[in-house]
Amino acid sequence: MTEIPEHLLKRAQAAREKAASQGSESSGGGDESRIPDHLLERSKAAKAGGVAVADKGGAVVAAPAGGGLPVGAGPGGHTQRLLTVVKSGSIQDVKAVPVDKVHTWPHLLSIEFVAALGCTAFVFLFSWFVNAPLLQAANFNQTPNPSKAPWYFLGLQELLTMFHPMIAGVTIPGMGLIALMFAPYLDRNPSNKPEDRKFMTSLFTVHLMFWAVLVVISSFFRGPGYNFTFPWRDGIFFEL
Amino acid sequence: MASTIEEKPRVTLKERAAKLGESLQGSQVWNSIFRPGSIFRKGYTDSPRNRSYVIMNSVLYHLHPVKVKRHAVKVSYTLCLGGLSFFLFILLTITGIFLMFFYRPTAADAWQDIQSLQTSVTFGYMVRNMHRWAAHLMVLSVFLHMARVFYHGAYKAPREFNWVVGVILLTLTLLLSFTGYLLPWDQLALWAVTVGTNMMGYSPVIGEQVRFVLLGGVEIGAETLLRWYVLHVLLFPFVTVIFLAIHFWRVRKDGGISGPL
Numbered sequence: 222m223t224e225i226p227e228h229l230l231k232r233a234q235a236a237r238e239k240a241a242s243q244g245s246e247s248s249g250g251g252d253e254s255r256i257p258d259h260l261l262e263r264s265k266a267a268k269a270g271g272v273a274v275a276d277k278g279g280a281v282v283a284a285p286a287g288g289g290l291p292v293g294a295g296p297g298g299h300t301q302r303l304l305t306v307v308k309s310g311s312i313q314d315v316k317a318v319p320v321d322k323v324h325t326w327p328h329l330l331s332i333e334f335v336a337a338l339g340c341t342a343f344v345f346l347f348s349w350f351v352n353a354p355l356l357q358a359a360n361f362n363q364t365p366n367p368s369k370a371p372w373y374f375l376g377l378q379e380l381l382t383m384f385h386p387m388i389a390g391v392t393i394p395g396m397g398l399i400a401l402m403f404a405p406y407l408d409r410n411p412s413n414k415p416e417d418r419k420f421m422t423s424l425f426t427v428h429l430m431f432w433a434v435l436v437v438i439s440s441f442f443r444g445p446g447y448n449f450t451f452p453w454r455d456g457i458f459f460e461l
Numbered sequence: 462m463a464s465t466i467e468e469k470p471r472v473t474l475k476e477r478a479a480k481l482g483e484s485l486q487g488s489q490v491w492n493s494i495f496r497p498g499s500i501f502r503k504g505y506t507d508s509p510r511n512r513s514y515v516i517m518n519s520v521l522y523h524l525h526p527v528k529v530k531r532h533a534v535k536v537s538y539t540l541c542l543g544g545l546s547f548f549l550f551i552l553l554t555i556t557g558i559f560l561m562f563f564y565r566p567t568a569a570d571a572w573q574d575i576q577s578l579q580t581s582v583t584f585g586y587m588v589r590n591m592h593r594w595a596a597h598l599m600v601l602s603v604f605l606h607m608a609r610v611f612y613h614g615a616y617k618a619p620r621e622f623n624w625v626v627g628v629i630l631l632t633l634t635l636l637l638s639f640t641g642y643l644l645p646w647d648q649l650a651l652w653a654v655t656v657g658t659n660m661m662g663y664s665p666v667i668g669e670q671v672r673f674v675l676l677g678g679v680e681i682g683a684e685t686l687l688r689w690y691v692l693h694v695l696l697f698p699f700v701t702v703i704f705l706a707i708h709f710w711r712v713r714k715d716g717g718i719s720g721p722l
Contacts, residue, residue: 326515348590358572359651368652390660405621413614
């Protein structure tokens with residue numbers, strides 16, 4: 222049900238009380254009628270003359286005052302009832318604050334074009350100067366030392382040195398992925414302002430840094446036998 | 462006797478070119494190709510109406526709304542990371558198709574094909590480099606895109622589900638990169654994938670089965686190469702495109718990008 226505003230309820234209540242008191246005092250109620258005099262005059266004249274008055278609203282409202290109450294009239298002589306109040310926002314999308322918008326062309330497309338161009342140029346130039354690695358053909362009988370996973374999985378490989386493979390390779394990344402997916406449903410704070418989200422920001426940053434440190438250690442600080450080394454002492458054992 | 466030579470104004474090459482261009486732009490063929498609002502159409506003017514038409518009447522651009530929030534075009538807000546991830550995906554598709562012409566996913570040929578691609582195919586080495594570096598860059602940009610979205614709290618209502626789609630896309634990006642890692646069939650590829658897939662074997666209950674299906678055997682071999690090739694060039698890109706479509710569609714349905722903070 223639509224909620225009827227407080228002030229309308231009060232007004233209705235006042236009208237009802239007034240009507241009740243009027244009814245007990247006098248049935249005619251000519252003096253206290255809220256209908257302006259000139260309308261009353263006009264309706265009386267119309268009734269007397271039998272001429273239809275163009276001003277229908279006046280005629281309808283005036284009717285109870287002139288003759289007896291019409292059938293179905295409410296207290297106070299109202300011939301209408303308030304069924305419901307529909308607030309404007311509920312059926313119309315009222316934009317209280319107009320959104321400041323710009324045309325996608327050229328404002329956004331030009332930025333995207335430049336970004337794409339810059340990206341292509343970067344990849345092109347990088348590829349010009351740095352070659353992709355191609356080692357010896359795959360050989361099942363010769364395990365390189367150390368053998369490392371691609372860099373984005375090196376955090377997992379680093380975890381392997383600390384935990385059982387099932388924990389390091391399945392449980393931790395699985396939990397991480399699930400936690401990531403459910404983040405919007407777990408984070409009940411509706412604000413997106415950085416000052417309101419200090420806890421979430423810190424939590425995410427800690428995990429991100431933790432992961433980055435693992436990847437860096439595994440990439441650059443692990444040498445033959447996957448033992449700890451210093452890259453400036455023993456060189457880098459890392460291929461992209 | 463003075464003879465007067467009737468001087469016709471000489472038609473310069475520039476004028477001729479302009480006239481030719483005019484008649485080309487006025488032709489039916491041209492008008493049928495470039496829909497109203499195209500900047501290549503005759504008489505294009507920079508009006509609000511044409512600015513809207515550019516977006517509405519283009520199959521490529523109509524991914525965008527006609528208008529966007531002013532703060533949404535701020536580079537400092539998005540850093541273009543989502544768009545760049547998508548652009549790198551396109552770049553990888555194009556370079557990947559090029560590479561497919563010169564590559565056979567068999568244990569006997571794969572490494573040799575890459576070798577000859579680098580040495581005897583025009584631009585072969587260049588395109589291979591671009592494919593590899595763009596792939597690493599895409600993993601990085603998808604990661605950064607996720608971090609950016611998190612720090613802006615952009616995963617909050619009504620964008621919760623789009624975040625979930627995004628996490629799926631991150632996983633797909635990693636899978637795409639990882640399956641591609643094996644294809645050169647060199648020592649780096651073989652042993653990196655060995656390390657990676659050994660971890661999979663430790664999944665509870667179905668670990669061994671999952672590993673068997675993915676490797677096409679108990680150990681990495683010729684079967685694995687074919688399997689990962691198909692996953693890399695067909696299955697994962699196919700699934701990724703579907704999720705990309707959902708991701709982009711939801712960006713618009715959820716009211717454009719988030720913010721301002």
